[in-house]
Amino acid sequence: MSLAFQCAIGLILALSLCGLPIGHAMIAGSIVYLMVSGQDMGIAAEQLLNGMYTNYVILAVPLFILAAELMNIGSMTERLLNFCNALVGRFRGGLAQVNVVQSVIFAGMSGSAIADAAGTGRMMQAMMTRDGRYPASFAAALTAASSVIGPIIPPSIPMVLYALVSDASIGYLFLGGVVPGLLLGISLMVIVAVIARRRDFPVEAPVPMRALPGITMRALPVILMPVVLLGGIYGGATTPTEAAAVAAAYALMVSVLLYRSVTFADFYRSLAFGARTTASIGMLIAGALVFNYVVTIENIPNTLRIFLTSWDLSPLAFLLIVNLLLLLLGCLLEGTAILLIIVPVLIPTAKALGVDMVHFGVVVVINIMLGLITPPYGLLLFIMKQVADVPLRDLVRETMPFLFAMLGALAIITFFPSLVLWLPRLLGYQG
Template sequence: MTLASPFSISIVAMTILAFLGLPIGHAMIAGSIVYLWLAGLDMGTVAEQLLNGMYTNYIILAVPLFILAAELMNIGSMTERLLRFCNAIVGRFRGGLAQVNVLQSIIFAGMSGSAIADAAGTGKMMQIMMTADGKYRASYAAALTAATAVIGPIIPPSIPVILFALVSDASIGYLFLGGVIPGLLMAGAQMLIVAWAAKRENFPFEKPTPLREIPGITWRALPTLMMPIVLLGGIYSGATTPTEAAAVAAAYALIISVLLYRSVSFRDFYTSVLASARTSASIGMLIAGALVFNYVVTVENIPESIKVLLQAWDLSPLGFLIMVNILLLLLGCLLEGTTILLVVVPVLLPTAKALGIDMVHFGIVVVVNIMLGLITPPYGLLLFVMTRIAEVPIRDIVRDVMPFLWAMIASLALITLFPDLVLWLPRLLGYQG
């Protein structure tokens, strides 16, 4: 492959279009068309790849359904009741409201599957609660919300895990199970950092919830707390596929918000559907562009070439995983996570399989890396989201998020070194990997 080869020119075209502001999905489609034209291949292949990829992958339907479920939870009072429950459990300790932020992300992770949905939903409410009366610095509250939102796509359900399953053909159900312990490990690391900061900066105590009120608060939050059980119970009992479970999640959120809590108007519902459609269309274009570009990558035999190159380095499975961690953490500073999942990861998969690396373990390692990219400067998307929500300079958020980032990188190292942290739960429920 030379600088004047069709593949090199298509990469240059893609990069230029992306820098000029064209959405990355459109840029990948345009670059792929340039490649097919220069290589003298059938231009109709673009449409064929789009149709085959988008309309024969039943799993992709889960993405817009989980997005809709998260939107419906945010417009109803489900989020508010969840925060009251979390505050009743951990709010009484020093820095209790910061611990509430972590706990609500653990619970909310079992519902939305999206870090952005977590930050934009409960994140807004936590920002208001934490900064009221000057209890916490606005930048610290924003940094903590960004860090806790990372947990969302690691604990099931998870949109990034669904996308990994799409490109790897790994089992979604076992990937979901594999994310539970790593997600809880990262949440535990965050709680330790909060406890350390609470003692160092003398964070305030919250007014403790009387014990006699906790049963009532729990009862009112129970329909919300049951959602992860309904969702994951359907998947692991075999009653639903992950895609069908996503539809159940959206329907459950709608029924609870409208019929039980009576907190959603028709205008709210219309707004949430519209927002879900916009987000789904954006992700859909990325998937479409990646499907076409991955065809180009396959024609050029790039994955096999990289596999041969890495085999020449004689890497061990652990050495390869360390290299993948470094590569993905660096790429996460610059690229959007979905792009990495759909374009970069397929190139690495043949080598991972050749080295005998378990696909569930590899998938969780990849997803954790990509989630950390959301809070890694300079591109970290969650940093920009929280900058808009908190209205504070991004440099202040970056300063306060770094202890959480280092703690989660340490958790990633443990997940990489000890595969059983990922594989124990799937194997407990029948996984043979």
């Protein structure tokens, strides 16, 4: 490791600890590296601009963010919740089960855990705590845990970013996330059923069967959104990036023309929110692109590959090490930073060991998403703490059973790659 690289790492850590966003810190550290190593500092701008403007896939990120926000401001989420309540609300702990089911369905629309928690998650929190039906900390913990499913079932913003650093197919990554996402949802529903019976949670009044067709028809445009989105991709009509644009346009048309629930002010706020969120993610991507150039020049990925392959690891042993590493990093670092900085260093080793890139991507994304509910950082924990106004200690305690259940699902997905690869192979994947 050269002196220039040590200076860059030291500056990035120092600036991050002082509160500078990690994207800015990486750009500053990369410039210092180029300066100390005697290279042209204009390389930083070149890498940034080339990476941002030649990667068509990056356009999918702001479009999925906008689609999720348009769904939140309209009545689409309310109709989705009514549909889910008609399906599973009649069981003990029914509203808690509704929380999980709506996250599974909403996952097929937004691609973002934050969008899920901030949108339908707020509504579920209010519904579950009304009249003291459920403890506020339990409702917040379940909302945070179920929101994790959002970026695993397609579409998925983290999978788009993984495709950016790994050159894996976005379409097959999306397919690979379907079964694991459903498995995570099932694991949460089992835990909810156990806790509901043990703590005697209420049973909701069943929705009459004669009302079900009407509720379904009112929610049908919302339910069809994943079909439109994924049908366009796998039918060959759109690329994943174009499908993101279709998703945003579809959400706008349904909310404005069909449901008539969005004002111009609402639309403007959605655009502003999407722009702010995109700018934040864009700066992080830009910093990662520049810093990854530095990491490549230092030959860090190849050095790590030689080091790990010298251990004669099996693919499974490597994946277990990656799981442990990413879960530990997820306790401390923001998920996008891990995806753009740490994962590119691991990819050459994974390829050398014969790990399938789609399976690896799904495992990586699940690990990063679990970091959102893992203390002490756990961004979703802090979001739901603000939404529910509950002590963080109580929220963490209620989250633990759900986290352990999802870790169990992650172990199954790690040990059995066919769960991830079955659907992609069914549609032509050769990996």
